[in-house]
Amino acid sequence: MSLRAKFILLLSSIFLVVVANTFIIYVLDKQGQAKLEAVIHTHDALDESEKLYNQITNAETGQRGYLLTQDLNYLEPYYTALEQVKQHFLTINKLTLNNPEQQDTLTEIDELVDKKLAELALTVTLVMQGTPYALEEAKAIVLTNEGKKYMDQIREHILLFQNTELAKLEQQNADYQKNRLFITHFVTLQIPLMLILLVFCAFYINAKLFKPLKLLIQNTDQLEKGEKPKTLTISSHDEIGYVLKRFARMSDIVYERTSKLNFQASHDHLTGVLNRTELKPALKQAITTCSEDNKLAVIFIDINKFKQLNDEYGHLIGDQVLIETAKRITSSVRADDDVYRYGGDEFVIITHNIAKYRHINAMITHLLARFDNPFVFEQLTLNISLSIGVALAPDHSLDHQELLRLADQAMYHAKHELKNSYHIYNNYNQED
Template sequence: MSVRLKLTIFLSILFITSIGNSLFFFILEANNENKIKWVTHTNEVIYTSERLLSSLKDAETGQRGYLITLNPSYLTPYYSGKEESQIRLNELKSLTSDNPEQQERLSTIEHHISLKNAVLAHTIALAEHDRIGEAIKIVLQDRGKLFMDKIRGNINEFIHAEEILLELRKSELHKSREMMTSVIIVEVIFYSLFAILTFSFINERLFLPIKLLLSNTAKMKKGEKIDNSDDCLNDEMGMLLSSFYSMSKKVNDRERALHHRAIHDELTGLKNRATVFDEIDSAIKESILTDSKVVVFFLDLDKFKQINDSLGHDAGDIILKETASRLRSSIRSDDHVFRVGGDEFIILLRKVQKQSEINNVANNISDAFNEPITIKGSILSVQPSIGIAISPDDAKNSEELLRHSDTAMYEVKNNDSQKYKFYNRNKQKDVDEKNIDKLGIS
């Protein structure tokens, strides 16, 4: 077999494997992107499920507040909770339309919600017609509680099914990435051996003979002794390996970019809710070792929905981007900002040693929003309601810390004179006990 034919075979093999490698990695990337999409989708289903349960609790809280005080303002969270629960239920139906089992669970949940809402509406109607005694009697019969327990159980079962699905999809994504890593390692080894073999062949059969021929020709002209000890360099093979490693780097860069997209909000560039619980729990563990505190700010933009509805989603997007920018400029270098959905943001403060550090950040945020935003010729004043919770003072895990900061945030919304508020565990306990006593529940 001639040198030319062997060289052609080597180059043909190299060309084919390069094309095959590119196609293979393209397929793997597309597969990984699809898996990341489903992981994000499942997280959205779980989050929406939690919002559904939260809206039902808001409706129930409004009903209880109205029965206790007969204050019509408590009907606002009742009606908004009912409306939001229907919206979240419809979202879940749409998100799980390809899952018959989850659709069946949602049908059961919807049935129990209708029964629960019927009880709430009946007691409110009785109270509105000065029959509060009958309304309280119905409450004490625990019919609403029975339906709520069923709803909670159904939703927990629904979420559990999604969590199992989420773990399965995460596992598939992890295996896919492991396979990609293994393929890269195998291909690095393969191309290295192939490069060595190709270099040995070309050097021995082409470059070395030519160099030796030229060298010996020159020596012959000078009358010097001819020998075969000269070596040659292999620049061509170096270029080949450089191209391969460049291609591998691009694959790794794309994978990192996909991972970044999975945990960041596309509109604002902030981290999304995918890692917020883990990061808060990690900060709490770190605070135990450093004898410091962890602080969570829960922010919600006031009247954002009205602005979004009146000026359009483009204006809403501008406000969200500007909000993200102002929050970034208001925090310390070690703090983190998350956009967890809609107009809700979370700020995580690590290693807090003094109360003044918390106040400074809160004041920085308030000052940052004193400047109005101009959109389409409209000058808009956008203000956030801020609820603050501290670990370990208020809670020792991420879920409770977020819930308490959310509670404090809603207290700010109900009090226009405050820009931010700290969660008050003792006050909340007194309110809960007072409500229980008035309802006669032990």
């Protein structure tokens, strides 16, 4: 076998290793995409189940309004909600076709929904008759509380459905993270592997090319001395240079793949709000646009006794508390405010365009009021309270880290006060 053939075989082997590793990364990445799609699929099922219940509630609200006022305007949201109920149920059913357990639960929900909608339709029909007897009969149906029992049962079954999906979602998230971690480790191992191959190639070329070249020089010396030189066959190395360039190109592909795999998502997988990595740049940017007339508020939120709750009821309930807390916080802020999950049970809100201190007081009072209602998870009812600290720019600081520290300090001050309390850093030194 010629030297050229040996070099081609060596470099071809290296090339195949790189291609094989790239292909493995590609396959792993495709698997990761499939796992991510499964996570999104489960999220969609959870969202649709919540929308289904909300639309049933909307239908009931429209029916109650029409029953009390006989105003036909209430029938528009009623009929709209009925259509939405059908659409959301069909979507959920489609999303869970491959899950017999969830299909059974949906069958029970469907039966209960039919009963509830039938009760609503009957009362609406009676009211539309317009006779005193029909009105009294419609009210009598409502007073039986049969509809409330249906709603309670529907909510119970939807919670059962959601808990099953949440358990599946937790496993799917774990599988997805495991896949991402494995890809990262696999790609990281390629760097020393490539270095080893390159060093081996250098030694091989030295042994197969430069040592023969040394022999050629020795032969030249022997010829100069008049001795018979040894016969040497030297092959060209142009093809080797070409292959090495191709190898460098493949190395660029591997490093580019590494950088893409190290990219982190911007949102918290559990609660759906922005994650901590997004907080620093967003806060720094927001500070540059604030002023005395348009203040910036950093609201630091901590769930009271969350560790005790986690220890007593388990991480699944803890996760549900975090998810519900994030929902209530998000629903309490304005559209241009941002909510972040800062730590395990800590959240941060960046609130823009605050003109006066009473505005932030009103906002937090509204936020705390959202937690007056307990959290209900199946048979478990939990009263969740918050401790909140606030720091403002430019009043307290124009440094993002300092603002977070002051808001955190204010939050700890609030913890020593009553439940659902908040504290604005040095607010007693500020004027409205």
